[in-house]
Amino acid sequence: MSETHAAWGREQHAVHFDALSHVPRFVLRRSYERFNEVRLLNAALDHAREPSLLLEVGCATGEFYRYLTLRHPRVTYVGCDISRPATERACQKYPEGRFILTDVDLKAVNHVDPDVIFCRDVAHHQPDPLAFIRKLYGMARSLLVMRIRTRDAGETVRDPTLSCQLNYGIWAPYIVVNSQELLKELAQFIPQPSLVRLVKHYMVLGGQQARYLPKECYFPETGTAESALLIEKGEGSAPCTIKEEAVPENLQLGFVARVVSWLARHSI
Numbered sequence: 001m002s003e004t005h006a007a008w009g010r011e012q013h014a015v016h017f018d019a020l021s022h023v024p025r026f027v028l029r030r031s032y033e034r035f036n037e038v039r040l041l042n043a044a045l046d047h048a049r050e051p052s053l054l055l056e057v058g059c060a061t062g063e064f065y066r067y068l069t070l071r072h073p074r075v076t077y078v079g080c081d082i083s084r085p086a087t088e089r090a091c092q093k094y095p096e097g098r099f100i101l102t103d104v105d106l107k108a109v110n111h112v113d114p115d116v117i118f119c120r121d122v123a124h125h126q127p128d129p130l131a132f133i134r135k136l137y138g139m140a141r142s143l144l145v146m147r148i149r150t151r152d153a154g155e156t157v158r159d160p161t162l163s164c165q166l167n168y169g170i171w172a173p174y175i176v177v178n179s180q181e182l183l184k185e186l187a188q189f190i191p192q193p194s195l196v197r198l199v200k201h202y203m204v205l206g207g208q209q210a211r212y213l214p215k216e217c218y219f220p221e222t223g224t225a226e227s228a229l230l231i232e233k234g235e236g237s238a239p240c241t242i243k244e245e246a247v248p249e250n251l252q253l254g255f256v257a258r259v260v261s262w263l264a265r266h267s268i
């Protein structure tokens with residue numbers, strides 16, 4: 001695995017991202033449905049006329065598979081990830097699921113041909129998030145839903161040595177894209193998208209969770225955000241509608257859910 005992706009090959013990754021595996025279903029639902037990208041995906045899947053094939057890129061230990069099969073039993077799921085320990089853990093927990101170990105360029109899932117791609121918290125860990133988003137858009141038949149990191153002020157700092165996060169003792173890129181740069185780029189995708197929605201949960205990203213980011217990202221006025229992004233594939237004929245909004249997420253789980261999660265984690 002390349003240096004920029006080496007952190008994900010660590011055994012600790014499979015342990016760290018397995019926190020939801022023992023929580024009961026109502027906590028799992030509550031945990032995911034706090035997030036704007038999951039709400040956008042649910043609304044789209046609820047309105048879909050046909051059952052879809054969904055590819056999750058960066059599935060880690062497969063917890064989203066458990067959520068999706070509960071919430072959308074008609075959707076067919078395929079997950080992929082570059083992390084061997086994480087995909088092995090996913091296969092061990094959910095033998096009925098389909099989890100594919102892939103390379104960073106996703107060649108191992110070229111054959112999948114998904115209607116929908118869901119990709120949460122992966123693009124900002126690529127040295128070039130915009131190239132990665134473009135690649136996913138090319139692979140999805142109709143819809144791409146992601147969570148990325150954005151900033152309203154200041155240019156995207158594309159250098160991973162200046163914009164990174166320490167994961168399991170290894171630096172990984174952590175690239176915060178300028179929201180206007182992003183929207184301009186998305187509107188030029190071919191075929192042109194019919195709809196782009198960017199839904200921002202503003203928060204100061206700098207200094208949290210072992211991140212080493214450009215200094216501006218430590219100030220609220222830079223407008224950094226965890227941002228849900230939905231891109232509907234167009235046919236290239238109609239103009240692209242762009243909707244940009246701020247929707248704060250309530251990240252606090254309720255008291256009962258927190259107690260149940262704690263018990264689930266500590267009783268194993």
Ligand SMILES: C[S@@+](CC[C@H](N)C(=O)[O-])C[C@H]1O[C@@H](n2cnc3c(N)ncnc32)[C@H](O)[C@@H]1O
Pocket residue numbers: 005008017057058059060080081082083086102103104105106119120121122125126
């Ligand atoms: C921060 S974790 C997010 C995991 C999960 N999507 C979530 O939201 O909990 C990032 C995951 O993306 C995977 N990843 C990183 N680069 C990737 C790539 N180019 N293709 C597929 N998976 C990738 C990592 O191995 C890791 O499991």
